[in-house]
Amino acid sequence: MFDKEIYIERRKKLKSKFESGLLLFLGNEDSPMNYADNAYHFRQDSTFLYYFGISEPALAAVIDIDEAEVILFGNEMSIDDIVWMGRQKTLKEKSEDSGLTNVQSSDKLETFLNQCQQKNRAIHFLPPYRPENKIKLSKWFGLPVDALEHSASLSFIKAVVSQRSVKSTEEIVELDKAAAVSADIHLMVMQQAKPGMYERELAAKIQEAALASGGNLSYPAILTIRGEILHNHYHGNMLREGQMVLNDSGVETALGYAGDLTRTFPVSKKFSPVQKDIYDIVLNAYTNAKNALAPGVRYLDVHLTSCKTLAQGLKDIGLMQGNADDAVEAGAHAMFFQCGTGHMMGLDVHDMEDLGEQYVGYTDELKKNTSQFGLKSLRLGKALETGYVLTVEPGIYIIPELIDRWKAEQKFAEFINYDKLEQFRNFTGIRVEDDFLITKNGNRMLGKHLAQSIEEIEAIRAEAY
Amino acid sequence: MFDKEIYIERRKKLKSKFESGLLLFLGNEDSPMNYADNAYHFRQDSTFLYYFGISEPALAAVIDIDEAEVILFGNEMSIDDIVWMGRQKTLKEKSEDSGLTNVQSSDKLETFLNQCQQKNRAIHFLPPYRPENKIKLSKWFGLPVDALEHSASLSFIKAVVSQRSVKSTEEIVELDKAAAVSADIHLMVMQQAKPGMYERELAAKIQEAALASGGNLSYPAILTIRGEILHNHYHGNMLREGQMVLNDSGVETALGYAGDLTRTFPVSKKFSPVQKDIYDIVLNAYTNAKNALAPGVRYLDVHLTSCKTLAQGLKDIGLMQGNADDAVEAGAHAMFFQCGTGHMMGLDVHDMEDLGEQYVGYTDELKKNTSQFGLKSLRLGKALETGYVLTVEPGIYIIPELIDRWKAEQKFAEFINYDKLEQFRNFTGIRVEDDFLITKNGNRMLGKHLAQSIEEIEAIRAEAY
Incomplete structure (x- = not known):
C-alpha cells in the first residue's frame, strides 16, 4: 500500500x-x-x-x-x-x-x-x-x-x-516499474526462444517471471506465432524457422499498476525480406504516433496518423492502392489494422474499461465511432492531458477469414490489392507497443528501452541459439 | 478430448x-x-x-x-x-x-x-x-x-x-499423468530451493512447469515456510536456514484431471532433530493410512487410523498425553491436525465439491460430523469402492492462535501438554501427500515415486546448494 x-x-x-x-x-x-x-x-x-x-x-x-x-x-x-x-x-x-x-x-x-x-x-x-x-x-x-x-x-x-x-507521482513510479519489469521479461523471451519450442514454454516463462517479480501478469500473455489473432491465448503451436513470435505481455506491480508491451521477432536469427518490409511499416507508424503524443492532441488524430502511415507503407509495397488518406477515411486500412492504436493504462491495463469507454476515452462532444470497423475498437479518442498514461501499439495483421469475407464483397477494392494480398495470406501479424506518459512538453516512454529496430532484434536473436 | x-x-x-x-x-x-x-x-x-x-x-x-x-x-x-x-x-x-x-x-x-x-x-x-x-x-x-x-x-x-x-481406464491414464508430472515438479522444487530465495520464486517455477506441461495448476500452489497455514497463498517470505518448505501443488492435465501432492523439506541440507521427530510421526500416519486403503473400508476409519498414529507419536515426544485413542475420540488431536486425511480427486482436486460433500464423501447413513473441529473438515468418510481416486495427506500443524485460544480455555488439558507445546510454538507445519487409486485388492499410488523418507529428501537437498 x-x-x-x-x-x-x-x-x-x-x-x-x-x-x-x-x-x-x-x-x-x-x-x-x-x-x-x-x-x-x-x-x-x-x-x-x-x-x-x-x-x-x-x-x-x-x-x-x-x-x-x-x-x-x-x-x-x-x-x-x-x-x-x-x-x-x-x-x-x-x-x-x-x-x-x-x-x-x-x-x-x-x-x-x-x-x-x-x-x-x-x-x-x-x-x-x-x-x-x-x-x-x-x-x-x-x-x-x-x-x-x-x-x-x-x-x-x-x-x-x-x-x-491523471496519474500522480507515486503512480508513475509504479507504472515505470511495471514497464521496466515487463521490458526485462520481453528481452528474456527474445533471448530464449528457439525453433522447436512450444509457445506454452515461453508463455510459462513469462508467467514465472511476472510472479517472481512479486506481482503478476496484468493480462493473460499473448505469445503466439499467429500474431494476426489480436487476443490469442492459445499456446499449443511449435515455433518453426521462418515464423515470427508476437509477444504481447506485461506485469502488474504488487500494488496493481500495469505494464503492457509488445514485440515481434523472428523465430530464425533474421527476419525474412518480406517480414522486414512489413516490420518497418509498423515501426514507422509507431514512431509517427509516438512523436505526436502531447497535451491537447486528440488521440483520435494520433490514431489516424498511425493508420495513414500504415496505409502509405502498404501502398508502397503494393498491398494497398489509391490515396492513403482517402483509404483511411473510408476505413479500408482496417483490412490490415482492425483495432485501435492504443488505450489508457493505469491500475487496469485498459484503464477503467469497467466504467465505460465512452467516459474514459471520449467526451460528450467527441463520441466513439461505433459504425466503422477499425474505429469501433479505438478505446481512446479524446484530447490528451498531462499525466495520462497510455499505449502506442500499431500493427499489421493478415487475417485469412477477413480477406475471404471482404474479397467476396469486393469491399474497398479501390484501396486493397486483393491479388497481391492473396500472396500474403499466411503472413500472420506484427505489433510493436510501448507505454507512454503525457508530460507538460510532450511525452516520455515508461520503463526502459527494449530492442525495437530490426538491427537490435537481430543482434539479440543471433545469440539465441 | x-x-x-x-x-x-x-x-x-x-x-x-x-x-x-x-x-x-x-x-x-x-x-x-x-x-x-x-x-x-x-x-x-x-x-x-x-x-x-x-x-x-x-x-x-x-x-x-x-x-x-x-x-x-x-x-x-x-x-x-x-x-x-x-x-x-x-x-x-x-x-x-x-x-x-x-x-x-x-x-x-x-x-x-x-x-x-x-x-x-x-x-x-x-x-x-x-x-x-x-x-x-x-x-x-x-x-x-x-x-x-x-x-x-x-x-x-x-x-x-x-x-x-468410479474412474474409468482412460481417466486413470490422465490421473496417473497428472500425478507423475506433479511429482517431477516437486522434485525440481526440492532440487532448486536455496536459502535466500523468496517463496514466490519457487511458486513461479511451479506455475511455469505446470503451464509448460500443457496443462495448468489444479489449484493455487501452497509454497510456504509457514506450513501450519493449511491453504496459505502468501508467497512473500524469504527462505532461511533452519526453516522447512511445505510444497502442496499439483497440475491438471489438458483434459482437466488433477494431481495433488505435498512434500515438506528443510531449507537447510538436513532436517533438525526436532523436525525429524515430527516428520517421522507424519510419515507413520501416512503409511498406516495408505496401507488401510481398500474397497469396503470406510475412509472415516482410515482417517481415524491416521489421527491415532499422529496422537501416539505426539504422545511419544511429550506433546500429547493420556490415552491416544481417547484423545482422538475426544478430538484433542485437532490441536495438531485440524483437517481431514484426504478427499476424492478427479476432474476437480476436491472432486465434485460443488455438488456437495455430503453426497460425494458421505451417505444417507453416514453423515458428516459437523460438530467436532477436526471431523468437520473431513471431506470423505464413506466406504471406498474400486475405482475411487483419493488423497492421503496427514500433517502436523502448530498454529499459535489455536494454542492461545485452547490454552486459555484449558481445552483438552488432559490430552495436550501445553507447557511443552509452548516450546514448539513456532515449529510451523509438515504434510506428506500422495494420490491413490482403490483397486480390487487394495490400492495403487498414482504417478511415480517421489522422495519421501528423511534419507531420500536429505540426499536431494545435499546436492541443492
Missing part, C-alpha cells in the same frame, strides 16, 4: 465533487474456478484499490458525503479462517493503513443501505462487471441484473474517471 | 438413471478479473467436461430424457470474435467430436426452458457455484439466488456423483 495520506487525499478530492448522498464502493470477491473454494488468484477491483488500497476479498465501503464519514464494511477472520488461510494483518490494521477508522461488519451493509433508501438518500454506485457484485446490487436495490448498468451513477463514473486518468 | 464414444457412453449411462424430464448442464463463462474483457484463464465446469468434453465458455446442454435427445446450446464465433480471439475449431466441429448432432444458438435456451416449464416438465439442474450461472438460473426459474442451491435436483446430483466417483 501507499502511505495512508495518499488514500485520505484521494477520497477527500472525490468527496469534494459531490454535494450530497453516498458513494458505494464494492470490492471484489474470490472468483471460483471449478468449485467455490478453488478460486483464481484474487484481484481487487481497481477503483477500490485506488481509494482504499486494501487487497482483500469481500470488502465494501461507503463515503457518506453528508455525514463526512467513510465506512469500511468487512469481517475479521474467524479462527477457522486463520487455520485455513493464515493472516498477515488484521482488517483493523489494514484499515488503519488506509487511514480509515470506522470499520463495520459486512452484514451491517444491507441494513445501512436500506435505511438510506428509506430516507430517500441518493446512493451512487459504479457499473458492476463481476457477477457476484451484480447479484448483490440487484438484491439491495431491487433491480433486475440487466438494469444495473443503466442505474449506475454517471456523476460517480465521471468523477472517478477524471481523478484516475 | 477423449474419443467421442466415451462421451456418448457417459451420457447414455446417466440418462438410464432417469425415467423422464430434462437434465440441464451449464458450462462456465469467462471470469472477469478487473473488467469484463480481462478474464482469468478459462476453466470449464467439470461435470460439463465429463459429459461433453468441450472446453469453451458460455455453453449449455440439455439431455431430454423423454425425447431421447441431447442439445448443445452455444454460438459460433462472429467475424469480430475471430479477429480478436482466433479460432482453432468451429463449435460444430467440437460438437461432432463430442458425438453431438443437435446444436442450437444460445438465445434459444431460455425459450426452450420456458416451454418445458409450461408443459410442467421436470428440469433438473445442479447446484451452481459460479455467480454468472446463479444469475441465469435465477432468471430462468424465477427463483431468488439464495434459493437455487435448495432447488437443485438431488437425483441429478446423486446420479452424477455415483458415475464420476
